[in-house]
Amino acid sequence: MRSIVPALIVSALVAVGCSSPSVAPTPTPADPTLSETFAGTLKVGGSAFYSFTVNQYGTVNLTLNSLAVDSQPSDIQLTLSIGQPGGTDCVVSTSQTTAAGSTPQVTGTFDPGIYCAKLVDIAPLPSPGVFNITIAHP
Amino acid sequence: MRTLLALVAAAALNASCQNTPTAPTNTAPSRASQYFSGVLNPGESAFYSFTVAATADTDVTLISLLPDQAASPALAIPMSLGIGTPAGTDCRTTSTATSPPGLSPQVTAPTTATISSSAASIYCARIADIGGLTGPVAFIVKIVHP
DSSP, X not given: OTTHHHHHHHHHHHHHHTSOOOOOOOOOOBOOOEEEEEEEEEOTTOEEEEEEEEOSSEEEEEEEEEEEETXXXXXXXXXXXXXXXXXXXXXXXXXXXXXXXXXXXXXXXXXXXXXXXXXXXXXXXXXXEEEEEEEEEO | OHHHHHXXXXXXXXXXXXXXXXXXXXXXXXOEEEEEEEEEOTTOEEEEEEEOSSSEEEEEEEXXXXXXXTTOOOOOOOEEEEXXXXXXXXXXXXXXXXXXXXXXXXXXXXXXXXXXXXXXXXXXXXXXXXXXXXXXXXXXXXXXXX
């Protein structure tokens, strides 16, 4: 018995030493500290996208600030999305159908990398729409 | 003697949980081909985004440029070609060349894959008219990337 005990203690210590490392704590998402403006004219039934770089893991907010049709403010709903550039388009992962407003309509947390904001006319618009989107990201 | 037995047992256990080292290999990463085609008007540019899966060079080749009409002869007009990253509504190029269509890559640039984020491994190939186009052309660009 005495000869076994030391071996068991040592082997237990060794087993602890080569066990899997503990799981790293989930990082806290960084706040969006940078802001980019994506503005343009959306064709009837068309889409447009804008690429931006997230520099660290954190929160991305998209706000469709305004939409004007025939020089008048419009409450027509469009699809606003976040995705990744792929081919000649933006491959979306998070979407929201929304009218223009002052609070972010699409939000999410993302790892560092290149992403895109995409706006699609689903109504369709009666004529081309002039839009303004704010992209806030870390 | 008891201590010796304990040490032998511990050594055996310790050896059993160590990773066996493997010799590094120098195998080049496999590369995939993608074709970017479209129609370009005078003064316009276009780009195509792709994701690299490993760190290695990416080649871009303008392989065909034809008037946007059937049965027309191929064009040898120099075009601007580039490799970069998507930014805003365009592709921000870091390596560029001006060349007519050909069979060999006109632009080659190192591209890096980031394992922790596929979004960090996105690049783009760009084609632009530099003033030589007099009408719409159909182009085909071959992108070979890891």
